[in-house]
Amino acid sequence: MISLRTVGFPALGRVVLAETPRGVAAISLAPVDSVRADLARRHPGVSFQEDPTACAAAVLQLEEYLAGERTVFDFAVDPSGTPFQREVWAALDAIPYGATSTYAAVAQQIGRPTAVRAVGAAVGANPLCIVVPCHRVVGSNGKLTGYAYGLSLKERLLTLESGR
Numbered sequence: 152m153i154s155l156r157t158v159g160f161p162a163l164g165r166v167v168l169a170e171t172p173r174g175v176a177a178i179s180l181a182p183v184d185s186v187r188a189d190l191a192r193r194h195p196g197v198s199f200q201e202d203p204t205a206c207a208a209a210v211l212q213l214e215e216y217l218a219g220e221r222t223v224f225d226f227a228v229d230p231s232g233t234p235f236q237r238e239v240w241a242a243l244d245a246i247p248y249g250a251t252s253t254y255a256a257v258a259q260q261i262g263r264p265t266a267v268r269a270v271g272a273a274v275g276a277n278p279l280c281i282v283v284p285c286h287r288v289v290g291s292n293g294k295l296t297g298y299a300y301g302l303s304l305k306e307r308l309l310t311l312e313s314g315r
Contacts, residue, residue, distance in 0.1 A: 154205035168206035174227030177278045193231035222248035239273035246287040249312045
């Protein structure tokens with residue numbers, strides 16, 4: 152069973168959160184039907200229930216983050232992905248608040264310096280936006296590149312984290 156909750160955040164718009172018994176499995180700005188379809192692919196045979204109380208810690212901590220009061224998330228997560236994706240997502244978690252890294256640096260960090268494109272694909276498959284900070288990955292030239300929810304949101308998140 153996966154519990155779904157939709158919450159409106161002034162700085163983000165509508166966010167869909169999903170929770171398994173082990174933790175938060177998704178935080179997405181995509182339409183709820185897209186989130187359900189993605190979760191159904193990742194968890195074959197799963198059933199869903201709407202639960203307005205699901206992901207309570209995640210909602211509170213996202214509010215604190217967006218208010219500039221939180222730099223680290225500490226609620227339980229349960230993202231579903233391949234071993235390679237999980238390795239990339241762990242590397243993303245290591246990028247400090249207020250800092251950025253590059254796809255090439257992440258590939259280097261995980262010991263696969265030639266896997267830059269695969270790293271990009273894994274970053275793009277991150278099911279926990281903001282919490283697993285894929286927005287902190289930029290191009291090798293330092294320019295903003297690729298973000299599922301648009302470069303303007305990526306820029307706003309990086310600006311929030313830089314304190315500007």
